[in-house]
Amino acid sequence: MIRAKGLTAGYGPCDVLTGISVSADAGQFIALVGPNGSGKSTLIKTLGGLLAHRSGQIRVNDKPLRDLGLRNRARTIAYLAQDRDSQPAMTGQEIITLGRAPYRGHLGHIGKTGQAAINRAVDITKSQAFLKRKFGTLSGGERARVLLARALAVDAPVLLADEPIAALDPYYQITMMEILKAEARSGRLVIAALHDLALVSQFTDHVWVMNRGKIIAEGSPDAVLNVQTLHDVFRIVRPESGFQTLSVSGTHVRDGCTF
Amino acid sequence: MKYYFILTSVCCIAAVLSLLTGTTPIPLPAALAALFGHGETAHILIMQELRLPRTLLAGCIGAGLGASGAALQGYTRNGLAAPGILGFSACASLGAVIALYSGLDQWVPVTALVGAAVGVILIMFMTGVRKGAATLVLAGVGLGALATALTGLIMNFAPNPWALSEIVYWMMGSLRNADMGALYICAPLTLPGLVCLIFIGQDLKTLSLGELTAQSLGVSVVRVQTLVVTGVALCVGSGVAVAGSIGFVGLFIPHILRMAIGADPAKLIGYSALGGAGFLICADTLARLMSGPGTTLYLGILTSLIGVPFFLWLAVREVRA
Numbered sequence: 418m419i420r421a422k423g424l425t426a427g428y429g430p431c432d433v434l435t436g437i438s439v440s441a442d443a444g445q446f447i448a449l450v451g452p453n454g455s456g457k458s459t460l461i462k463t464l465g466g467l468l469a470h471r472s473g474q475i476r477v478n479d480k481p482l483r484d485l486g487l488r489n490r491a492r493t494i495a496y497l498a499q500d501r502d503s504q505p506a507m508t509g510q511e512i513i514t515l516g517r518a519p520y521r522g523h524l525g526h527i528g529k530t531g532q533a534a535i536n537r538a539v540d541i542t543k544s545q546a547f548l549k550r551k552f553g554t555l556s557g558g559e560r561a562r563v564l565l566a567r568a569l570a571v572d573a574p575v576l577l578a579d580e581p582i583a584a585l586d587p588y589y590q591i592t593m594m595e596i597l598k599a600e601a602r603s604g605r606l607v608i609a610a611l612h613d614l615a616l617v618s619q620f621t622d623h624v625w626v627m628n629r630g631k632i633i634a635e636g637s638p639d640a641v642l643n644v645q646t647l648h649d650v651f652r653i654v655r656p657e658s659g660f661q662t663l664s665v666s667g668t669h670v671r672d673g674c675t676f
Numbered sequence: 677m678k679y680y681f682i683l684t685s686v687c688c689i690a691a692v693l694s695l696l697t698g699t700t701p702i703p704l705p706a707a708l709a710a711l712f713g714h715g716e717t718a719h720i721l722i723m724q725e726l727r728l729p730r731t732l733l734a735g736c737i738g739a740g741l742g743a744s745g746a747a748l749q750g751y752t753r754n755g756l757a758a759p760g761i762l763g764f765s766a767c768a769s770l771g772a773v774i775a776l777y778s779g780l781d782q783w784v785p786v787t788a789l790v791g792a793a794v795g796v797i798l799i800m801f802m803t804g805v806r807k808g809a810a811t812l813v814l815a816g817v818g819l820g821a822l823a824t825a826l827t828g829l830i831m832n833f834a835p836n837p838w839a840l841s842e843i844v845y846w847m848m849g850s851l852r853n854a855d856m857g858a859l860y861i862c863a864p865l866t867l868p869g870l871v872c873l874i875f876i877g878q879d880l881k882t883l884s885l886g887e888l889t890a891q892s893l894g895v896s897v898v899r900v901q902t903l904v905v906t907g908v909a910l911c912v913g914s915g916v917a918v919a920g921s922i923g924f925v926g927l928f929i930p931h932i933l934r935m936a937i938g939a940d941p942a943k944l945i946g947y948s949a950l951g952g953a954g955f956l957i958c959a960d961t962l963a964r965l966m967s968g969p970g971t972t973l974y975l976g977i978l979t980s981l982i983g984v985p986f987f988l989w990l991a992v993r994e995v996r997a
Contacts, residue, residue, distance in 0.1 A: 467891050491894030498892075504753065504884035506939030511881075518882045518893040567885070571893070 418442050418606050419464060419575065423473035426463040432471065433459040435630045441608060441623075443574060446601035448617040448638070449610045451627030452651060457610040458499060458579050460627065464608070465496045465577045477575070491519035495571035497578040499610075501560045505553025509544060509563045512552055516570025531570075538569035541596055558589040565593065569600070576600060578609040582616070591665050594620040614642055614651075615660035626650060679937050683950035687735065690957040694731040697961045698722065730854035733862055734960040735953040737919055740866040740911030742952020743945050745926030746933075747873040750880035750941030751904050752809045755934070759912045759926035761813055762905065763820030767795030768916035769847060770823040770830075776843050777830050784846070785861050785917040792913025795819055796905060808887055812901060849920035849976025851960050858918040869910030870949055872903045877942030884941060922976045924983035925952050928990075935990065955979075 420440045427433040433456045441447055449457050462468040464475060466482050475482040477493060485493065495516075503512055516538065517531040527535070539545055542562045547555055555563065561581070568576060578597065582590040590613065598620050601607040611617050617624060618638035626634040626641055628650045634641050647655045696707055702719050710719035711728060744759035751757075759765060771791020775783045802815040827847075834840035879900045883890040887897060915922065930948040937947060959979050966973045 462888070465892055467888055487896055488894045491892060494892070496889060496892035498886055498889045500886065502886050504939055504941075506934070507884060511940060512885070515882050515885060515893065518878070518890075518895070521878065564885075 419475065419477055421464065421473065421475045424460075424463060424470050424475065425472040426459060426468055426470040428459075428468075433630050434463060434470075437473070437630075437632055439625060439632060439635070441606050443606050444601060444604055445606055445623055446598050446621045447606075447608045447623045447625060448621040449608060449625045449627060450612070450614065450617060450642075455627040456630040457627055459630075461496070461577045461579050461608065461610055465494050466490050467496065488519050491573075492571070493573055494575040494577060495568045495573040497565060497568040497576065497581055499579040499583065501557065501564055503552045503560075503564070505551060507552050509547035509550055509552065509555070509566075512563055513538060513544065513548070513566045513570050516567045516572075519571065534572040535570045537572075538566040541569060541599070542566040558585050561585055561589065561593065565596065574604075575606045576608070578607065580610050580612065582611065582613065587663055588665055590616060591663060614647075615662070618642055618660050619662045679943075679947055680950065683947060683954065687950055687954040687957065690954045690961070691731050691735065694734065694957045694961040695723070695727050697964055698727060725855065729856045729859045730851050730960065731957055733851055733854045733859050733918065734957045736859070736862050736866050737915040737922065738925060738952035738954070738956025739949040740869055740915050740952070741922065741926040741956070742929040742948035742950070743870050743873045744908045744911045745952075746930035746941065746944045746948035747876065747880065747904055747907060748926075749930050749934075750877075750944065751883065751900065752813055753884060755931055756927075757813070758924075759908060760820060760921075760923075762795075762799065762816035762908055762912075763818070763823060764792045764795045764816075764909045764912045765916050765921050766820040766823035766827070767798075768792040768913045769921055770827045772846060772916065772920070773827050773830050773843050776846060777834060777839060779839070781842075785858070788917035789861075789865075789913055791823070792909050792916070795823070795913075796909045799905060808897065808901075812905070845974070846920045847976075848974035849922040849979075850963070850972065850974045851919050852972065853918070862914045862918045865910045865914035869907045869914070872907030872910065873945050874949075876900050876903045876907075877945045880941040880945075920976060922956070922979055924980045924987075925956060928983045928987045929955055931987065932990065935994075 418441055422438045424434055424437040425432050437460060449460065451457055459468065463470050477485065482490065513535055514527060517527050517535065520531055521527060539548065542565050544562050544566045547559055547563050552560065552563065565581065581597065582593045585593065594616050597607050597609060621638060624635060624638050624641045625632050626646060633650065634646055644655045647653050696702065696704060700722055702710065702722065706715050706719055707723055709715040710723040713720055741759055745757070748757040748759065748761060749755055768788040768791045771787040771789070772784045775781065775787040798819055799812070799815055803811050831840060831843055834843065879895045882893050882895050883900065891897060929951045930944055933947045933951050934944060956979070959982060960975055963973045963975045963978045
C-alpha cells in the first residue's frame with residue numbers, strides 16, 4: 418500500500434529524516450516509536466504528503482504520492498494532528514463534518530455516502546454527546562475523540578495519527594487504541610506515532626523504531642522492543658516481567674456539565 | 677438561508693431609507709417614479725445622479741469591507757483581524773494622498789488603486805505564497821506602517837494649508853463625491869473581490885482545524901492565500917479609491933454576526949457582506965441627516981463612533997459571561 422525508499426526530508430537547512438525506507442500494507446496497525454525529536458512527526462507528515470520529501474520516493478498503491486493530486490491524496494490518506502486545535506466556537510458536529518472536505522463541492526454539500534461515513538465515525542468514537550457542544554467547552558479527552566471522529570469521517574484507506582493518545586487518561590488511551598486497532602482490522606492501514614510502549618506491545622502488529630532520523634529496527638512488538646533496543650534507543654530498562662497490560666472496566670461518558 | 681433573507685431585507689429597508697434622505701424632500705412615490713425616469717426633472721436628476729449611486733456605493737463598499745474582515749478573521753483564525761491588517765488600505769490611501777498633494781484631485785481613484793496594487797505586489801514578493809497566515813499578517817502590518825509613515829511625510833511637506841486640509845478630509849472617509857463614475861470604478865472591482873472571498877469560504881472552514889490538517893483534507897494553502905490577498909485587495913482598494921478609508925466596519929460586523937449567528941467562517945463571509953452593506957448604507961444615511969448646511973459629518977468618523985461603543989459593549993459582555 419505505502420512504499421517509501423531512501424526518504425530524506427526536513428525543515429530549513431536541516432535534514433530530519435535520512436535514508437528512510439519502509440513499507441506498510443492494508444490491515445496493519447503500525448506503531449512508530451522513538452525518543453522525542455527522533456523524527457516521528459516528520460515521517461508521518463512526509464508519508465502523508467504534507468511535507469515535501471527532498472529525495473527518495475513514496476508510492477501509494479504503486480503510484481507516486483506526488484502525482485496523486487490534492488483531492489485524491491486527501492481521500493486516500495487521513496491525518497490526525499498532534500495538537501488538538503480548532504475554532505472553539507464550532508460545534509462537534511461541524512468539526513466532524515469537515516472530515517468530508519475532500520469530497521464536497523464549493524458550496525459544502527455532503528451527500529448520502531458522506532453522511533453515512535460521519536454517522537459511522539460518531540458511533541465508533543461514541544461522540545454523540547459532543548455533537549451539539551462547542552469545541553471550546555470540551556475536555557482534552559473529548560476533543561481527542563471528536564478529532565478522531567473527524568479523521569475517521571474521511572473514510573480513507575490510510576490513517577496517519579501523530580501521538581493520538583498523548584495526554585489522555587488510561588481509559589481514553591485504551592479506548593483510542595481499541596478504535597485504531599479495530600480500524601486496522603476492518604482493512605485500513607493505521608500508522609500511529611506512540612510513546613506508551615506497554616500499549617504498543619498490547620495493541621499493535623508491527624513496530625518501526627526511529628532514532629535520529631533513521632528507522633533502526635522494525636518487526637513485531639515483542640521482537641523489537643527488547644532489552645537492547647530499550648537501552649540503546651530509549652535509555653530505559655525493560656521490566657523483567659515484560660510490559661503490563663491494562664483493560665477498561667466500564668464505560669463512563671460525561672454528559673454536559675455533570676459528571 | 678433564514679439569515680440571508682433577514683440580512684437582505686435589512687439592506688433593502690436601509691436602501692429605501694437612504695434613497696429618501698437628502699436636503700430636498702421627495703416623497704416615496706415621486707422618488708420611485710424618478711428612479712425610473714418619470715416625474716419632475718429635478719427629482720429625476722437627484723434620484724438618478726446623486727442618491728442612487730450613493731446608496732449603491734455605500735452598499736458596495738460595506739459589502740467589500742464586511743466580507744474582507746470575515747475572510748481575514750477566518751484565515752488568521754483571529755477575531756482581531758480587520759481589512760486594514762494586510763496594509764492595502766494604507767497603500768491605497770498613500771496613492772490617493774500623493775495625487776492630492778500634487779493637485780491632481782481627479783486622479784485620486786487611479787492612484788489609490790495603483791497604491792493597492794503595489795501593496796499586493798510587495799506582499800507577494802515579501803512572503804511568497806506558502807508561508808501561512810502569521811507571515812502574511814506580519815508583512816501586511818509592516819507594509820501598512822510604512823505606507824502610513826510615508827503618508828505622514830507627504831502631509832508634513834504639504835505645499836499649502838488647502839492641500840493639507842483636503843488630505844485630512846479625504847482620509848476621514850466619505851461618500852460626498854459619490855456619483856455614477858465612482859460606482860463604475862468601485863463595483864466592477866468589488867464584485868470579483870467578493871467572489872474570490874466567498875469562493876474560499878469552505879477552505880477557511882477547513883483551515884479552522886489548523887494548516888496541516890486542512891492540507892491533509894485537500895486544501896491548497898497557496899490557493900487560499902492568493903485568493904485572500906486578491907479578494908481583500910480588490911474590495912479594500914476599490915473602496916478607498918472612491919471614498920477614502922472607512923474604519924471599523926470590517927472588524928466589528930463579522931464579530932457581531934459571529935456572536936449572533938455562528939462561527940462557521942464559510943457562512944460568515946456572505947453574511948458579513950450583507951451586514952456590512954446594510955450597516956454602511958444606514959451609517960451614510962445618518963451621516964447625511966446629521967450634516968447641516970456648511971458642516972459635513974464624515975462617514976468614516978461616524979462608523980467608528982457607532983462601532984466602537986457597540987464593540988466595547990460586546991467585549992465587556994464576553995468577558996463577564
